[in-house]
Amino acid sequence: MANEPEIPTNRTPTLTDVAKLAGVSIATASKAINGRSEVRATTRVRVLEAAELLSFAPNALARGLLSGRTGTVGLLTSDLEGRFSIPILMGAEDAFGAGQVSVFLCDARGDAIREKHHVRALLSRRVDGLIVVGSRTDARPPLAGNIPVPVVYVYAPSSDPADVSITVDNVGGGQLAIEHLLACGRRNIAHITGEPGFQAARDRAEGAAAALASAGLSMTGGRPYYGTWDESWGRAAAHMVVEHHPEVDAIFCGSDQIARGALDVLRDLGRNVPGTTSVIGFDNWEVISAHSRPRLTSIDMNLKQLGAIAGQRLFEAIDGGVPTSEEFPSRVVMRESTLPVG
Amino acid sequence: MANEPEIPTNRTPTLTDVAKLAGVSIATASKAINGRSEVRATTRVRVLEAAELLSFAPNALARGLLSGRTGTVGLLTSDLEGRFSIPILMGAEDAFGAGQVSVFLCDARGDAIREKHHVRALLSRRVDGLIVVGSRTDARPPLAGNIPVPVVYVYAPSSDPADVSITVDNVGGGQLAIEHLLACGRRNIAHITGEPGFQAARDRAEGAAAALASAGLSMTGGRPYYGTWDESWGRAAAHMVVEHHPEVDAIFCGSDQIARGALDVLRDLGRNVPGTTSVIGFDNWEVISAHSRPRLTSIDMNLKQLGAIAGQRLFEAIDGGVPTSEEFPSRVVMRESTLPVG
């Protein structure tokens, strides 16, 4: 009777344990487990059974040390709280999740020091690449220091045009909103939006103005109503618009929260939506847009898709490719607040 | 003149490079960099300068291979989309972020297969521990398979009482809500909440009933109005309550969205809040609670703190401690919707 090799007890099993149990060398065990062809079928089976029996999971650290590839990626976000980061992060996670890549999540909380600290930690862990997720569309300074791995910026582009940035076409989004309202037969369109310090606010307004100009129209009120990104501004501004420009028949709002405020005020004032006045929002934030009265038509920036693209581009770069920056279009998600009135 | 050691060009620098540049052995370089005492001060300085010059970052994989500790932790969530996971995740990230620990984020999308896949990957990467974040308070089955590292469950407890679970006291939360309304002088209190299939709905209702009973009162309408977790149910139920029980002077809602719907209907019906009817929500979801008319008092489950505690408990367990399950209280965040009327 052959010596029965002992099965290790509490230690995490290693290749050596598997090899011993299968009665082969660790080299052969390695080949069998990695599906190399130079292994006899019966040997392979024996190794695989041993591995199964021990619940052997190859040590990714050891592999990474050898190969120089860790199969990990760093996801650097500036605010987890913000609702823009999450869908992007999900998209990126999806792009990676399918394969063998794990994601390190780091929230820098908008602090450059903390960001540097996280980057250092990630590089220490030898991530294969980095995705930097911004929470507003304004360009941000590129990662500080010499980064020896590919980096892809999402939503917020890097201010260095040489970097790869995946962004939303907010000018196009503004145009889209106006074109939808025009298609619904609207002609007197006001624009209520958030803080002018945000590139997103300016871009959307620019797109809106351009689309109106193309139709030979101008914004009701003469210019955008800039304010804050919340409901109370939506309410206040909607009041003003209706009071000063009772002919208004549509309002394009720079965010769903603003639109929600506008909707509530129009309701208070007895103006039928969409009958008398159509309202379109921006962000398509379901919790807001899908539960208002009436439910809100909104521009969707396809953030999840944006994150997925960023993930793919990062892969390409890791594999030696040279991806380029891209700007993606948004889309209209139609609900009751802009129903064309027959 | 001494030989000038060459500085490596495009390769990521290793300890060997640092040692060469500093003119010492890698053993000495290692000690210098790790702050060991057995190194002459001048030598240490030389090594540190060399490391600085090369932007040397020690390879965490190599270190992990040696020490058996990777300084990484897996964060397993079932739905990133859900608003409960995010604050918990932030809290956990905070708990780790300070130190040297990096977090792997995995979203299982509520799919057991995917969860298993993620766990396998994480164990392959030799995480030191796992945090499992649930998105509802119902107990979940423990992680499948033999997990050789500590696991802490948050929000959703493991169904195995031997596991460590950090949860919210939802019964207590329901009590808290009612006690607050009683303190505001209310006596005719209705409870509108979400799906009875959710433990959270049942627990909060139980706490509410208990608190009312202690005060010698019973729920207006005789029992909770179970429905769905959204605004439209809040609206529909508020209508019913007011119609059938016009004496109602307060409504405890099982979520802020429900409360928002109730608030809107009370406004439509011309019932003053908080004058005639007080409203309290649950979740303290700022985007809803801080922007309604009037702004909504709500129960806050301290989710971020919950995540931080989970992180700390995981640390303890990793360090050989034996943490126990804990249930944490919520708190009232007061806004205008329950202002005591003088």
Add this chain to the structure above:
DNA sequence: CTGAAAGCGCTTACAG
């Protein structure tokens, strides 16, 4: 087809 040996980048006794 199989296995001994070298080596990925580091740390840690152990000599000197």
Add this chain to the structure above:
DNA sequence: CTGAAAGCGCTTACAG
């Protein structure tokens, strides 16, 4: 105080 050597768990030429 310093350095040669062993070793963490694995993969990959290279002999046999």
